[in-house]
Amino acid sequence: MDDPMWEGSGVTLAAPLDVDLTARPVGDGVFVRGRLRTTVRQACRRCLASVELEVDDVVDMLFDVLAEDEKEAEGEVYPLPARGDTLDLRDAVREQLLLLAPEFVLCTEECRGLCPTCGIDRNQDECNCVPVQAESPWDALKNVTFD
Ligand SMILES: [Zn+2]
Ligand SMILES: [Zn+2]
DSSP states (O other): OOOGGGTTSSOEESSOOEEEEEEEEETTEEEEEEEEEEEEEEEBTTTOOEEEEEEEEEEEEEEEOOOGGGTTTOSSEEEOOSSOSOOOOHHHHHHHHHHHSOSSBOSSTTOOOBOTTTOOBTTTOOOOOOOOOOOOTTGGGGGOOOO
16 A cells, blocks of 8 residues: 555555456567456545545556567557566556546535635635635726715
């Protein structure tokens, strides 16, 4: 859960990541299919409260020998190391989980968010801030009095 691989990813794990994968050879590559299960913790887009969401999905990853210039273009295809007999799945698993985690979350659909003026959580408290209005060139006239 607190593995450095999640640092800076924008996703925090609230439960251990359960990875259940099967690998089989395909052509010159390796096809990996399986299931990723965990709970991710993200901040509500409006009030920043932490929200926990279960992620449980099937992922497909193809590891193949890629020419250098193809590496950037391919999406679901990951480079297969030219040497060695181990396959490091960390980067691919990390990327797949980030794809599964929702980009924006709300604590509830009705979340009222934070007051843009005083920062109070409007789900829990009321404030007396006047909604900020854009200045208008006519504002000066409000103070003009006619005798
Ligand atoms: Zn919220
Ligand atoms: Zn306020």
